[in-house]
Amino acid sequence: MVAAAKALSTKFAGFVGGDDFWRGIVAIAAFLIFWEAGSRSHAWFGFSFPWVSQVPAPTAVLQAMFKLVQEPSFWNSAFLSTLRVFEGFFAAMVIGIPLGLAMAVSRIFFGITFPVFEVLRPIPPLAWVPASIIFWPTQELSIAFVTFLGAFFTIVINVIGGARAIDVRYFQAARSMGSSTWDIFRRIILPGTLPSIVVGATVGVGITWAVVVAAEMISGMSAARTLRSSPE
Amino acid sequence: MSVQSAVTQDRSPALQPARKGGVRINDVVKTYGAEDTGVLAVDHCTFEVQPGEITVVVGPSGCGKTTLLNAIAGFHSITSGSIYLDDEMLCGPGKLKAQPGPDRIVVFQNGALFPWKTNIENVTFGPMMQGAMTRAEAYDRARAMMADAGLRGIERNYPGETSSGVRRRVEIVRALMNNPKILLLDEPYRALDSLTKSVMHEALLEIFYKNRVSVFFITHDLEEAIFLGHRVVIMTTRPCRPKKILDIDIPHPRDYSVLTTKRFREFMEETVAAVHEEAIKAFAAGEKER
Numbered sequence: 292m293v294a295a296a297k298a299l300s301t302k303f304a305g306f307v308g309g310d311d312f313w314r315g316i317v318a319i320a321a322f323l324i325f326w327e328a329g330s331r332s333h334a335w336f337g338f339s340f341p342w343v344s345q346v347p348a349p350t351a352v353l354q355a356m357f358k359l360v361q362e363p364s365f366w367n368s369a370f371l372s373t374l375r376v377f378e379g380f381f382a383a384m385v386i387g388i389p390l391g392l393a394m395a396v397s398r399i400f401f402g403i404t405f406p407v408f409e410v411l412r413p414i415p416p417l418a419w420v421p422a423s424i425i426f427w428p429t430q431e432l433s434i435a436f437v438t439f440l441g442a443f444f445t446i447v448i449n450v451i452g453g454a455r456a457i458d459v460r461y462f463q464a465a466r467s468m469g470s471s472t473w474d475i476f477r478r479i480i481l482p483g484t485l486p487s488i489v490v491g492a493t494v495g496v497g498i499t500w501a502v503v504v505a506a507e508m509i510s511g512m513s514a515a516r517t518l519r520s521s522p523e
Numbered sequence: 524m525s526v527q528s529a530v531t532q533d534r535s536p537a538l539q540p541a542r543k544g545g546v547r548i549n550d551v552v553k554t555y556g557a558e559d560t561g562v563l564a565v566d567h568c569t570f571e572v573q574p575g576e577i578t579v580v581v582g583p584s585g586c587g588k589t590t591l592l593n594a595i596a597g598f599h600s601i602t603s604g605s606i607y608l609d610d611e612m613l614c615g616p617g618k619l620k621a622q623p624g625p626d627r628i629v630v631f632q633n634g635a636l637f638p639w640k641t642n643i644e645n646v647t648f649g650p651m652m653q654g655a656m657t658r659a660e661a662y663d664r665a666r667a668m669m670a671d672a673g674l675r676g677i678e679r680n681y682p683g684e685t686s687s688g689v690r691r692r693v694e695i696v697r698a699l700m701n702n703p704k705i706l707l708l709d710e711p712y713r714a715l716d717s718l719t720k721s722v723m724h725e726a727l728l729e730i731f732y733k734n735r736v737s738v739f740f741i742t743h744d745l746e747e748a749i750f751l752g753h754r755v756v757i758m759t760t761r762p763c764r765p766k767k768i769l770d771i772d773i774p775h776p777r778d779y780s781v782l783t784t785k786r787f788r789e790f791m792e793e794t795v796a797a798v799h800e801e802a803i804k805a806f807a808a809g810e811k812e813r
Contacts, residue, residue, distance in 0.1 A: 463598050
Protein backbone atom coordinates (compact mmCIF):
# COMPACT_ATOMS: atom_id res chain seq x y z
CA MET A 292 0.00 0.00 0.00
CA VAL A 293 2.74 2.39 1.05
CA ALA A 294 4.87 1.19 -1.85
CA ALA A 295 2.01 1.87 -4.25
CA ALA A 296 1.53 5.38 -2.88
CA LYS A 297 5.25 6.03 -3.20
CA ALA A 298 5.26 4.78 -6.77
CA LEU A 299 2.32 7.03 -7.55
CA SER A 300 3.97 10.08 -6.01
CA THR A 301 7.25 9.54 -7.84
CA LYS A 302 5.25 9.07 -11.02
CA PHE A 303 3.48 12.34 -10.34
CA ALA A 304 6.74 14.12 -9.53
CA GLY A 305 8.06 12.88 -12.87
CA PHE A 306 4.95 14.17 -14.58
CA VAL A 307 5.18 17.73 -13.24
CA GLY A 308 7.59 19.65 -15.43
CA GLY A 309 7.84 16.85 -17.98
CA ASP A 310 6.96 17.06 -21.68
CA ASP A 311 3.42 15.75 -21.19
CA PHE A 312 2.89 18.26 -18.41
CA TRP A 313 3.78 21.23 -20.61
CA ARG A 314 1.74 19.90 -23.52
CA GLY A 315 -1.24 19.77 -21.15
CA ILE A 316 -0.68 23.30 -19.90
CA VAL A 317 -0.39 24.64 -23.44
CA ALA A 318 -3.51 22.75 -24.54
CA ILE A 319 -5.61 24.09 -21.67
CA ALA A 320 -4.32 27.62 -22.16
CA ALA A 321 -5.07 27.46 -25.88
CA PHE A 322 -8.56 26.22 -25.13
CA LEU A 323 -9.23 29.08 -22.68
CA ILE A 324 -7.94 31.68 -25.13
CA PHE A 325 -10.10 30.24 -27.89
CA TRP A 326 -13.13 30.31 -25.59
CA GLU A 327 -12.46 33.88 -24.39
CA ALA A 328 -11.87 35.16 -27.94
CA GLY A 329 -14.89 33.27 -29.24
CA SER A 330 -17.34 34.60 -26.71
CA ARG A 331 -16.05 38.15 -27.10
CA SER A 332 -15.68 37.84 -30.85
CA HIS A 333 -18.47 40.34 -31.58
CA ALA A 334 -16.79 43.07 -29.54
CA TRP A 335 -13.25 42.19 -30.56
CA PHE A 336 -13.52 41.26 -34.24
CA GLY A 337 -16.93 42.66 -35.24
CA PHE A 338 -18.45 39.29 -36.09
CA SER A 339 -19.79 36.43 -33.99
CA PHE A 340 -18.22 32.99 -33.92
CA PRO A 341 -20.87 30.32 -34.24
CA TRP A 342 -21.88 28.67 -30.91
CA VAL A 343 -18.93 29.93 -28.86
CA SER A 344 -20.09 33.53 -29.02
CA GLN A 345 -23.30 32.56 -27.23
CA VAL A 346 -21.67 31.42 -24.00
CA PRO A 347 -20.16 33.76 -21.43
CA ALA A 348 -16.40 34.13 -21.48
CA PRO A 349 -14.26 32.22 -18.97
CA THR A 350 -13.37 35.43 -17.19
CA ALA A 351 -17.08 36.19 -16.76
CA VAL A 352 -17.67 32.67 -15.51
CA LEU A 353 -14.89 33.10 -13.02
CA GLN A 354 -16.34 36.38 -11.77
CA ALA A 355 -19.79 34.84 -11.38
CA MET A 356 -18.30 31.90 -9.57
CA PHE A 357 -16.43 34.17 -7.23
CA LYS A 358 -19.72 35.89 -6.34
CA LEU A 359 -21.50 32.60 -5.98
CA VAL A 360 -19.12 31.05 -3.50
CA GLN A 361 -19.69 33.99 -1.18
CA GLU A 362 -23.36 33.10 -0.83
CA PRO A 363 -24.27 30.64 1.91
CA SER A 364 -27.01 29.08 -0.24
CA PHE A 365 -24.33 27.78 -2.64
CA TRP A 366 -22.60 25.89 0.14
CA ASN A 367 -25.93 24.71 1.47
CA SER A 368 -26.84 23.28 -1.95
CA ALA A 369 -23.43 21.71 -2.40
CA PHE A 370 -23.74 20.13 1.01
CA LEU A 371 -27.19 18.76 0.20
CA SER A 372 -26.02 17.31 -3.11
CA THR A 373 -23.04 15.67 -1.43
CA LEU A 374 -25.30 14.24 1.23
CA ARG A 375 -27.67 12.81 -1.38
CA VAL A 376 -24.79 11.30 -3.32
CA PHE A 377 -23.38 9.59 -0.28
CA GLU A 378 -26.75 8.40 0.96
CA GLY A 379 -27.45 6.80 -2.38
CA PHE A 380 -23.94 5.47 -2.85
CA PHE A 381 -23.71 4.07 0.67
CA ALA A 382 -27.06 2.32 0.31
CA ALA A 383 -25.94 0.91 -3.05
CA MET A 384 -22.79 -0.53 -1.47
CA VAL A 385 -24.58 -1.96 1.55
CA ILE A 386 -27.25 -3.65 -0.56
CA GLY A 387 -25.32 -4.24 -3.77
CA ILE A 388 -22.19 -6.01 -2.49
CA PRO A 389 -23.98 -8.76 -0.49
CA LEU A 390 -26.52 -9.17 -3.28
CA GLY A 391 -23.79 -9.53 -5.90
CA LEU A 392 -21.87 -12.01 -3.74
CA ALA A 393 -25.01 -14.05 -3.10
CA MET A 394 -25.77 -14.09 -6.82
CA ALA A 395 -22.23 -15.21 -7.56
CA VAL A 396 -22.09 -18.07 -5.07
CA SER A 397 -25.60 -19.49 -5.30
CA ARG A 398 -26.74 -20.88 -8.61
CA ILE A 399 -30.35 -21.05 -7.42
CA PHE A 400 -30.39 -17.49 -6.12
CA PHE A 401 -28.73 -16.32 -9.33
CA GLY A 402 -31.33 -18.13 -11.43
CA ILE A 403 -34.16 -16.43 -9.58
CA THR A 404 -32.79 -12.89 -9.28
CA PHE A 405 -30.65 -12.33 -12.34
CA PRO A 406 -33.43 -12.20 -14.98
CA VAL A 407 -35.30 -9.53 -12.98
CA PHE A 408 -32.04 -7.71 -12.42
CA GLU A 409 -31.27 -7.72 -16.12
CA VAL A 410 -34.74 -6.40 -16.98
CA LEU A 411 -34.32 -3.47 -14.59
CA ARG A 412 -30.64 -2.74 -15.25
CA PRO A 413 -30.90 -1.09 -18.68
CA ILE A 414 -33.45 1.47 -17.42
CA PRO A 415 -31.52 4.75 -17.16
CA PRO A 416 -31.49 6.10 -13.59
CA LEU A 417 -33.16 9.32 -14.72
CA ALA A 418 -36.09 7.41 -16.18
CA TRP A 419 -36.76 6.30 -12.62
CA VAL A 420 -37.37 9.87 -11.44
CA PRO A 421 -41.17 9.90 -11.96
CA ALA A 422 -41.55 6.47 -10.39
CA SER A 423 -39.27 7.48 -7.56
CA ILE A 424 -41.37 10.55 -6.80
CA ILE A 425 -44.44 8.29 -6.55
CA PHE A 426 -42.63 5.65 -4.43
CA TRP A 427 -41.20 7.85 -1.73
CA PRO A 428 -42.93 10.24 0.66
CA THR A 429 -40.37 13.04 0.47
CA GLN A 430 -38.47 14.52 -2.45
CA GLU A 431 -35.28 14.07 -0.53
CA LEU A 432 -35.80 10.31 -0.48
CA SER A 433 -36.81 10.29 -4.13
CA ILE A 434 -33.56 11.91 -5.16
CA ALA A 435 -31.49 9.66 -2.93
CA PHE A 436 -33.25 6.66 -4.45
CA VAL A 437 -32.32 7.73 -7.98
CA THR A 438 -28.69 8.24 -6.98
CA PHE A 439 -28.84 4.82 -5.31
CA LEU A 440 -29.94 3.23 -8.58
CA GLY A 441 -27.14 4.99 -10.43
CA ALA A 442 -24.51 3.16 -8.40
CA PHE A 443 -26.41 -0.01 -7.51
CA PHE A 444 -26.48 -1.85 -10.83
CA THR A 445 -22.86 -1.09 -11.61
CA ILE A 446 -21.73 -2.35 -8.22
CA VAL A 447 -23.76 -5.55 -8.41
CA ILE A 448 -22.63 -6.44 -11.93
CA ASN A 449 -18.99 -5.84 -10.99
CA VAL A 450 -19.23 -7.97 -7.87
CA ILE A 451 -20.80 -10.85 -9.80
CA GLY A 452 -18.17 -10.62 -12.53
CA GLY A 453 -15.31 -10.36 -10.05
CA ALA A 454 -16.42 -13.32 -7.95
CA ARG A 455 -16.97 -15.44 -11.03
CA ALA A 456 -13.52 -14.62 -12.41
CA ILE A 457 -11.68 -16.06 -9.39
CA ASP A 458 -9.38 -18.82 -10.56
CA VAL A 459 -10.80 -22.27 -9.80
CA ARG A 460 -7.35 -23.39 -8.59
CA TYR A 461 -7.71 -21.13 -5.54
CA PHE A 462 -10.87 -22.96 -4.57
CA GLN A 463 -9.27 -26.33 -5.19
CA ALA A 464 -6.18 -25.44 -3.17
CA ALA A 465 -8.25 -24.07 -0.30
CA ARG A 466 -10.53 -27.12 -0.32
CA SER A 467 -7.51 -29.48 -0.26
CA MET A 468 -6.07 -27.65 2.71
CA GLY A 469 -9.19 -28.26 4.71
CA SER A 470 -11.20 -25.05 4.30
CA SER A 471 -14.88 -25.10 5.16
CA THR A 472 -17.43 -23.43 2.88
CA TRP A 473 -17.45 -20.40 5.17
CA ASP A 474 -13.62 -20.23 5.10
CA ILE A 475 -13.72 -20.31 1.33
CA PHE A 476 -16.22 -17.48 1.25
CA ARG A 477 -14.32 -15.36 3.75
CA ARG A 478 -10.75 -16.10 2.68
CA ILE A 479 -11.05 -16.71 -1.05
CA ILE A 480 -14.22 -15.21 -2.49
CA LEU A 481 -14.20 -12.01 -0.47
CA PRO A 482 -10.56 -10.98 -1.02
CA GLY A 483 -10.70 -12.30 -4.58
CA THR A 484 -13.67 -10.07 -5.34
CA LEU A 485 -12.33 -7.00 -3.57
CA PRO A 486 -10.62 -5.47 -6.64
CA SER A 487 -13.90 -5.68 -8.57
CA ILE A 488 -15.79 -4.21 -5.63
CA VAL A 489 -13.45 -1.23 -5.69
CA VAL A 490 -13.85 -0.85 -9.45
CA GLY A 491 -17.63 -1.04 -9.13
CA ALA A 492 -17.61 1.54 -6.35
CA THR A 493 -15.34 3.90 -8.31
CA VAL A 494 -17.49 3.79 -11.41
CA GLY A 495 -20.63 3.86 -9.28
CA VAL A 496 -19.76 6.99 -7.35
CA GLY A 497 -19.02 8.78 -10.62
CA ILE A 498 -22.43 7.87 -11.99
CA THR A 499 -24.00 9.00 -8.72
CA TRP A 500 -22.58 12.49 -9.12
CA ALA A 501 -23.82 12.70 -12.69
CA VAL A 502 -27.24 11.47 -11.66
CA VAL A 503 -27.75 13.67 -8.61
CA VAL A 504 -27.59 16.93 -10.56
CA ALA A 505 -30.07 15.76 -13.16
CA ALA A 506 -32.36 14.28 -10.52
CA GLU A 507 -32.33 17.55 -8.60
CA MET A 508 -33.16 19.51 -11.75
CA ILE A 509 -36.05 17.28 -12.69
CA SER A 510 -37.56 16.99 -9.25
CA GLY A 511 -37.19 20.73 -8.66
CA MET A 512 -35.39 20.23 -5.36
CA SER A 513 -32.34 21.42 -7.07
CA ALA A 514 -29.24 23.24 -6.29
CA ALA A 515 -30.33 25.22 -9.34
CA ARG A 516 -33.63 26.25 -7.73
CA THR A 517 -32.15 27.25 -4.41
CA LEU A 518 -29.68 29.32 -6.33
CA ARG A 519 -32.35 30.87 -8.56
CA SER A 520 -34.43 31.91 -5.59
CA SER A 521 -31.47 33.35 -3.77
CA PRO A 522 -31.23 37.14 -3.85
CA GLU A 523 -29.17 38.64 -6.63
CA MET B 524 5.89 -33.56 14.35
CA SER B 525 7.59 -30.83 16.32
CA VAL B 526 9.36 -27.87 14.79
CA GLN B 527 12.73 -29.20 15.80
CA SER B 528 12.40 -32.63 14.31
CA ALA B 529 11.04 -31.22 11.07
CA VAL B 530 14.05 -29.06 10.58
CA THR B 531 16.85 -31.21 11.84
CA GLN B 532 15.86 -34.46 10.19
CA ASP B 533 18.69 -36.60 9.01
CA ARG B 534 19.47 -35.69 5.44
CA SER B 535 20.47 -39.17 4.38
CA PRO B 536 17.58 -40.72 2.51
CA ALA B 537 18.73 -44.23 3.32
CA LEU B 538 17.95 -43.66 6.99
CA GLN B 539 14.45 -42.45 6.24
CA PRO B 540 12.16 -45.43 5.87
CA ALA B 541 9.51 -44.69 3.29
CA ARG B 542 6.33 -45.12 5.22
CA LYS B 543 3.34 -43.50 3.62
CA GLY B 544 1.76 -42.16 0.54
CA GLY B 545 1.59 -45.11 -1.82
CA VAL B 546 -1.03 -44.60 -4.50
CA ARG B 547 -2.53 -47.44 -6.50
CA ILE B 548 -4.28 -46.49 -9.69
CA ASN B 549 -6.39 -49.45 -10.63
CA ASP B 550 -7.99 -49.85 -14.07
CA VAL B 551 -9.15 -46.22 -14.08
CA VAL B 552 -11.31 -44.99 -16.95
CA LYS B 553 -12.39 -41.41 -17.43
CA THR B 554 -14.77 -40.30 -20.13
CA TYR B 555 -15.73 -36.68 -20.52
CA GLY B 556 -19.33 -36.23 -21.62
CA ALA B 557 -21.76 -39.11 -22.19
CA GLU B 558 -20.37 -42.63 -21.79
CA ASP B 559 -20.95 -43.63 -25.41
CA THR B 560 -20.38 -40.36 -27.27
CA GLY B 561 -17.96 -38.54 -24.96
CA VAL B 562 -14.21 -38.17 -25.16
CA LEU B 563 -12.20 -40.98 -23.61
CA ALA B 564 -9.40 -39.28 -21.66
CA VAL B 565 -8.04 -42.14 -19.54
CA ASP B 566 -8.25 -45.71 -20.81
CA HIS B 567 -7.93 -48.56 -18.29
CA CYS B 568 -4.94 -47.06 -16.59
CA THR B 569 -3.11 -49.10 -13.96
CA PHE B 570 0.12 -48.26 -12.17
CA GLU B 571 1.48 -47.56 -8.71
CA VAL B 572 3.22 -44.73 -6.95
CA GLN B 573 5.53 -46.34 -4.42
CA PRO B 574 5.50 -44.77 -0.97
CA GLY B 575 8.35 -42.35 -0.44
CA GLU B 576 9.31 -42.28 -4.08
CA ILE B 577 9.08 -39.82 -6.92
CA THR B 578 6.93 -41.14 -9.72
CA VAL B 579 7.02 -39.04 -12.85
CA VAL B 580 4.31 -39.29 -15.47
CA VAL B 581 5.43 -38.24 -18.94
CA GLY B 582 3.16 -37.78 -21.89
CA PRO B 583 2.17 -35.42 -24.66
CA SER B 584 0.22 -32.28 -23.73
CA GLY B 585 -3.45 -32.94 -23.31
CA CYS B 586 -3.07 -36.70 -23.03
CA GLY B 587 -5.01 -36.98 -19.79
CA LYS B 588 -2.23 -36.89 -17.20
CA THR B 589 -3.87 -34.01 -15.39
CA THR B 590 -7.16 -35.91 -15.41
CA LEU B 591 -5.49 -38.59 -13.31
CA LEU B 592 -4.05 -36.01 -10.95
CA ASN B 593 -7.44 -34.35 -10.54
CA ALA B 594 -8.96 -37.73 -9.73
CA ILE B 595 -6.37 -38.40 -7.01
CA ALA B 596 -6.76 -34.88 -5.59
CA GLY B 597 -10.54 -35.18 -5.58
CA PHE B 598 -11.24 -32.31 -7.94
CA HIS B 599 -12.89 -34.47 -10.59
CA SER B 600 -14.64 -37.83 -10.68
CA ILE B 601 -13.58 -40.95 -12.53
CA THR B 602 -15.86 -43.05 -14.74
CA SER B 603 -14.76 -46.47 -13.48
CA GLY B 604 -11.88 -48.19 -11.73
CA SER B 605 -10.49 -47.23 -8.36
CA ILE B 606 -7.68 -45.27 -6.73
CA TYR B 607 -6.21 -46.16 -3.34
CA LEU B 608 -4.01 -44.11 -1.05
CA ASP B 609 -2.19 -46.66 1.10
CA ASP B 610 -5.13 -48.85 2.16
CA GLU B 611 -7.82 -46.25 1.91
CA MET B 612 -10.00 -46.14 -1.20
CA LEU B 613 -10.04 -42.54 -2.46
CA CYS B 614 -12.45 -43.20 -5.24
CA GLY B 615 -13.89 -46.31 -6.78
CA PRO B 616 -17.17 -48.13 -7.25
CA GLY B 617 -19.93 -46.26 -5.42
CA LYS B 618 -17.78 -43.19 -4.79
CA LEU B 619 -16.49 -41.89 -8.09
CA LYS B 620 -15.18 -38.60 -6.75
CA ALA B 621 -12.58 -38.50 -3.98
CA GLN B 622 -12.88 -36.06 -1.11
CA PRO B 623 -10.11 -33.43 -1.33
CA GLY B 624 -7.93 -33.46 1.75
CA PRO B 625 -4.65 -32.27 3.23
CA ASP B 626 -3.08 -35.71 2.76
CA ARG B 627 -2.87 -35.00 -0.99
CA ILE B 628 -1.78 -31.49 -1.90
CA VAL B 629 -1.50 -30.22 -5.46
CA VAL B 630 1.15 -27.80 -6.67
CA PHE B 631 -0.43 -26.28 -9.75
CA GLN B 632 0.99 -25.67 -13.19
CA ASN B 633 0.84 -21.89 -12.99
CA GLY B 634 0.90 -21.69 -9.24
CA ALA B 635 -2.01 -21.08 -6.92
CA LEU B 636 -0.58 -19.04 -4.10
CA PHE B 637 -3.28 -16.67 -2.91
CA PRO B 638 -2.11 -13.31 -4.27
CA TRP B 639 -3.91 -11.39 -1.52
CA LYS B 640 -1.97 -13.15 1.24
CA THR B 641 1.71 -12.70 2.10
CA ASN B 642 3.99 -15.66 1.55
CA ILE B 643 3.93 -16.66 5.19
CA GLU B 644 0.15 -16.30 5.36
CA ASN B 645 -0.03 -18.62 2.39
CA VAL B 646 2.31 -21.11 4.00
CA THR B 647 0.39 -21.15 7.28
CA PHE B 648 -3.00 -21.36 5.56
CA GLY B 649 -3.33 -25.16 5.67
CA PRO B 650 -2.52 -25.90 9.31
CA MET B 651 -4.64 -22.97 10.45
CA MET B 652 -7.62 -24.03 8.35
CA GLN B 653 -7.36 -27.55 9.69
CA GLY B 654 -6.95 -26.28 13.23
CA ALA B 655 -3.85 -28.48 13.40
CA MET B 656 -1.66 -25.77 14.92
CA THR B 657 -2.10 -22.53 16.80
CA ARG B 658 -1.18 -19.38 14.96
CA ALA B 659 2.13 -19.10 16.81
CA GLU B 660 3.03 -22.73 16.13
CA ALA B 661 2.14 -22.41 12.46
CA TYR B 662 4.23 -19.26 12.08
CA ASP B 663 7.22 -20.81 13.84
CA ARG B 664 7.06 -23.92 11.72
CA ALA B 665 6.54 -21.88 8.56
CA ARG B 666 9.54 -19.66 9.29
CA ALA B 667 11.72 -22.68 9.95
CA MET B 668 10.61 -24.48 6.82
CA MET B 669 10.94 -21.41 4.64
CA ALA B 670 14.41 -20.73 5.97
CA ASP B 671 15.27 -24.33 5.29
CA ALA B 672 14.12 -23.99 1.70
CA GLY B 673 16.22 -20.87 1.19
CA LEU B 674 13.24 -18.54 1.47
CA ARG B 675 14.37 -16.40 4.39
CA GLY B 676 13.52 -12.71 4.16
CA ILE B 677 10.49 -12.92 1.87
CA GLU B 678 7.97 -14.01 4.50
CA ARG B 679 6.19 -10.66 4.55
CA ASN B 680 6.26 -10.16 0.79
CA TYR B 681 3.31 -10.90 -1.40
CA PRO B 682 3.70 -13.65 -4.00
CA GLY B 683 3.47 -11.06 -6.77
CA GLU B 684 6.61 -9.38 -5.45
CA THR B 685 8.80 -12.45 -5.83
CA SER B 686 10.15 -14.33 -8.85
CA SER B 687 8.30 -17.27 -10.32
CA GLY B 688 10.97 -19.68 -9.10
CA VAL B 689 10.57 -18.42 -5.54
CA ARG B 690 6.80 -18.59 -5.81
CA ARG B 691 6.99 -22.22 -6.82
CA ARG B 692 9.20 -23.02 -3.85
CA VAL B 693 6.84 -21.18 -1.49
CA GLU B 694 4.00 -23.22 -2.89
CA ILE B 695 5.85 -26.47 -2.26
CA VAL B 696 6.54 -25.38 1.31
CA ARG B 697 2.85 -24.48 1.67
CA ALA B 698 2.00 -27.98 0.51
CA LEU B 699 4.47 -29.62 2.92
CA MET B 700 3.06 -27.65 5.86
CA ASN B 701 -0.03 -29.86 5.62
CA ASN B 702 2.05 -32.97 6.27
CA PRO B 703 0.73 -34.57 3.10
CA LYS B 704 1.23 -38.23 2.35
CA ILE B 705 1.73 -37.38 -1.30
CA LEU B 706 2.55 -34.25 -3.25
CA LEU B 707 0.84 -33.92 -6.62
CA LEU B 708 2.86 -31.70 -8.92
CA ASP B 709 1.26 -30.72 -12.20
CA GLU B 710 4.03 -29.51 -14.50
CA PRO B 711 5.13 -27.08 -11.81
CA TYR B 712 8.17 -25.87 -13.73
CA ARG B 713 6.58 -25.52 -17.13
CA ALA B 714 6.59 -21.74 -17.14
CA LEU B 715 10.17 -21.41 -15.90
CA ASP B 716 13.21 -20.84 -18.07
CA SER B 717 15.63 -23.75 -18.30
CA LEU B 718 18.25 -22.24 -15.99
CA THR B 719 15.74 -21.57 -13.22
CA LYS B 720 14.33 -25.01 -13.88
CA SER B 721 17.63 -26.74 -13.20
CA VAL B 722 17.92 -24.88 -9.89
CA MET B 723 14.36 -25.84 -9.03
CA HIS B 724 15.00 -29.50 -9.75
CA GLU B 725 17.83 -29.67 -7.25
CA ALA B 726 15.79 -27.67 -4.75
CA LEU B 727 12.90 -30.10 -5.14
CA LEU B 728 15.16 -33.09 -4.59
CA GLU B 729 16.61 -31.46 -1.51
CA ILE B 730 13.14 -30.84 -0.11
CA PHE B 731 12.23 -34.40 -1.00
CA TYR B 732 15.25 -35.87 0.78
CA LYS B 733 14.37 -33.92 3.90
CA ASN B 734 10.68 -34.69 3.97
CA ARG B 735 10.48 -37.99 2.19
CA VAL B 736 6.90 -37.70 1.02
CA SER B 737 5.71 -39.52 -2.07
CA VAL B 738 5.65 -37.37 -5.17
CA PHE B 739 3.42 -37.69 -8.20
CA PHE B 740 5.00 -35.46 -10.80
CA ILE B 741 3.52 -34.66 -14.19
CA THR B 742 5.65 -33.32 -17.00
CA HIS B 743 6.28 -33.60 -20.72
CA ASP B 744 9.98 -32.98 -20.28
CA LEU B 745 11.76 -36.33 -20.49
CA GLU B 746 15.05 -35.12 -19.09
CA GLU B 747 13.27 -33.68 -16.07
CA ALA B 748 11.43 -36.97 -15.61
CA ILE B 749 14.53 -39.16 -15.61
CA PHE B 750 16.51 -36.74 -13.49
CA LEU B 751 13.88 -36.57 -10.74
CA GLY B 752 12.08 -39.88 -10.84
CA HIS B 753 12.56 -43.18 -9.09
CA ARG B 754 10.09 -44.38 -11.64
CA VAL B 755 9.00 -42.90 -14.93
CA VAL B 756 5.64 -43.76 -16.44
CA ILE B 757 5.41 -42.92 -20.13
CA MET B 758 1.84 -42.37 -21.23
CA THR B 759 0.27 -42.91 -24.61
CA THR B 760 -1.46 -39.96 -26.17
CA ARG B 761 -5.17 -39.57 -25.53
CA PRO B 762 -6.74 -41.78 -24.35
CA CYS B 763 -3.92 -42.11 -21.84
CA ARG B 764 -2.60 -45.44 -20.64
CA PRO B 765 0.91 -46.41 -19.49
CA LYS B 766 3.01 -47.27 -22.52
CA LYS B 767 6.22 -47.96 -20.72
CA ILE B 768 7.20 -47.98 -17.05
CA LEU B 769 10.87 -47.59 -16.16
CA ASP B 770 12.61 -47.90 -12.83
CA ILE B 771 15.41 -45.37 -12.86
CA ASP B 772 18.21 -47.06 -10.92
CA ILE B 773 20.46 -44.02 -10.74
CA PRO B 774 21.09 -43.77 -7.00
CA HIS B 775 19.70 -40.92 -4.93
CA PRO B 776 20.71 -38.37 -3.75
CA ARG B 777 21.21 -37.03 -7.24
CA ASP B 778 22.58 -33.76 -8.43
CA TYR B 779 23.13 -32.23 -11.81
CA SER B 780 26.26 -34.22 -12.57
CA VAL B 781 23.92 -37.16 -13.19
CA LEU B 782 22.82 -35.59 -16.46
CA THR B 783 26.12 -36.34 -18.16
CA THR B 784 26.49 -39.92 -16.98
CA LYS B 785 26.29 -42.89 -19.30
CA ARG B 786 23.41 -44.44 -17.39
CA PHE B 787 21.34 -41.26 -17.77
CA ARG B 788 22.00 -41.24 -21.50
CA GLU B 789 20.94 -44.87 -21.75
CA PHE B 790 17.62 -44.06 -20.10
CA MET B 791 17.15 -41.13 -22.46
CA GLU B 792 17.87 -43.34 -25.46
CA GLU B 793 15.55 -46.02 -24.20
CA THR B 794 12.64 -43.65 -23.77
CA VAL B 795 13.04 -40.85 -26.25
CA ALA B 796 11.73 -42.90 -29.15
CA ALA B 797 8.62 -43.94 -27.21
CA VAL B 798 7.86 -40.38 -26.17
CA HIS B 799 8.50 -39.05 -29.63
CA GLU B 800 6.18 -41.61 -31.16
CA GLU B 801 3.35 -40.52 -28.87
CA ALA B 802 4.07 -36.85 -29.51
CA ILE B 803 3.70 -37.44 -33.24
CA LYS B 804 0.42 -39.27 -32.68
CA ALA B 805 -0.82 -36.42 -30.49
CA PHE B 806 0.21 -33.91 -33.12
CA ALA B 807 -1.53 -35.83 -35.89
CA ALA B 808 -4.68 -36.16 -33.76
CA GLY B 809 -4.59 -32.44 -33.13
CA GLU B 810 -4.32 -31.78 -36.86
CA LYS B 811 -7.36 -33.96 -37.51
CA GLU B 812 -9.49 -32.22 -34.95
CA ARG B 813 -8.91 -28.94 -36.68
